[in-house]
Amino acid sequence: MAALTELVCGDFMRSTMIPEAPGVRVHEVLARTVLESVTGDRSHRHSFAASALRRSGEAMQVKMNAPAVLRRELRRRSWRRDTVAIGVAEDPYDPVEEHYRMMPQVLSVLSESQTPIALYTASTLLLRDLPLLRLIGRAVPVTVSISLATLDPGLSARVDPSASSPRARLDMVARLSEAGLAPHIRIAPLPPLLADGTAQLDELLAALSAAGAARVSVSPLQLGGDGGADFLGWLGNEHPALVRRYRSLYGRRSFVSAEYALGLRARMTPLVEKYGLGSDPESESVNPAEPSVLPPAGTAPSPDLTLF
Numbered sequence: 678m679a680a681l682t683e684l685v686c687g688d689f690m691r692s693t694m695i696p697e698a699p700g701v702r703v704h705e706v707l708a709r710t711v712l713e714s715v716t717g718d719r720s721h722r723h724s725f726a727a728s729a730l731r732r733s734g735e736a737m738q739v740k741m742n743a744p745a746v747l748r749r750e751l752r753r754r755s756w757r758r759d760t761v762a763i764g765v766a767e768d769p770y771d772p773v774e775e776h777y778r779m780m781p782q783v784l785s786v787l788s789e790s791q792t793p794i795a796l797y798t799a800s801t802l803l804l805r806d807l808p809l810l811r812l813i814g815r816a817v818p819v820t821v822s823i824s825l826a827t828l829d830p831g832l833s834a835r836v837d838p839s840a841s842s843p844r845a846r847l848d849m850v851a852r853l854s855e856a857g858l859a860p861h862i863r864i865a866p867l868p869p870l871l872a873d874g875t876a877q878l879d880e881l882l883a884a885l886s887a888a889g890a891a892r893v894s895v896s897p898l899q900l901g902g903d904g905g906a907d908f909l910g911w912l913g914n915e916h917p918a919l920v921r922r923y924r925s926l927y928g929r930r931s932f933v934s935a936e937y938a939l940g941l942r943a944r945m946t947p948l949v950e951k952y953g954l955g956s957d958p959e960s961e962s963v964n965p966a967e968p969s970v971l972p973p974a975g976t977a978p979s980p981d982l983t984l985f
Contacts, residue, residue, distance in 0.1 A: 708740035744782035764797030799840035827872035854889025865896035901931035
């Protein structure tokens with residue numbers, strides 16, 4: 678499966694600020710590579726990730742030559758036209774993209790080389806490139822995955838602060854469906870005890886089905902790093918009664934317990950069947966953090982378990 682390569686080598690050009698991303702320091706760099714190969718547990722085949730962006734706190738690296746480097750890498754004799762996953766580590770439609778417009782170039786390079794595309798985002802800026810994606814989809818396989826964990830705008834802003842509003846993302850699902858792109862919805866990052874009630878999930882899947890979603894998968898919230906600490910601080914202020922239950926669910930891990938994941942699947946399965954949003958049995962996840970099926974009985978699920 679695919680993961681964003683760390684920019685450990687490259688040439689610094691300049692630092693700047695742009696109006697599209699207030700408060701973010703943008704470092705323009707020249708990258709030496711944009712592809713990384715990672716084998717997935719399920720498929721045992723290779724896919725890749727390409728990204729022009731890499732965020733670190735309030736700073737963002739922009740790989741100014743990403744399309745050119747990508748074209749060079751795709752012309753290698755060893756290239757086998759494996760799926761390229763875009764957005765595994767950073768949303769490719771971050772507000773910085775509105776200024777630099779890297780994605781149309783990256784998508785065009787992939788299309789020229791007849792390379793299948795798997796695109797992950799939570800931003801409606803993707804709709805800017807919808808005509809191009811629809812055109813590319815006639816020549817190569819294009820999969821678009823949208824993350825949406827809850828219809829509650831306040832909670833959504835807390836667990837996924839850089840994402841577009843839930844209403845805007847539902848509208849984007851409808852636009853993608855109308856364009857024939859069969860959107861996959863990642864119910865992620867799903868915050869336990871806040872958005873995982875059966876009635877809440879039923880309402881969400883009903884809205885997704887009505888909008889034209891093709892299938893769904895589920896990944897519970899992770900609590901690692903500064904983001905996890907910030908979330909727990911907010912939880913203690915806004916929902917102090919849940920803090921002890923979160924400690925029980927997560928322990929010292931950044932991910933939920935096996936028992937919680939299995940219980941979530943048990944509650945989700947009839948809802949997925951009700952709305953006809955199950956995965957195609959022939960489909961394969963291209964996100965390394967999202968195995969498509971549960972592990973064998975008696976084993977612990979993955980930290981980012983995709984349930985369907």
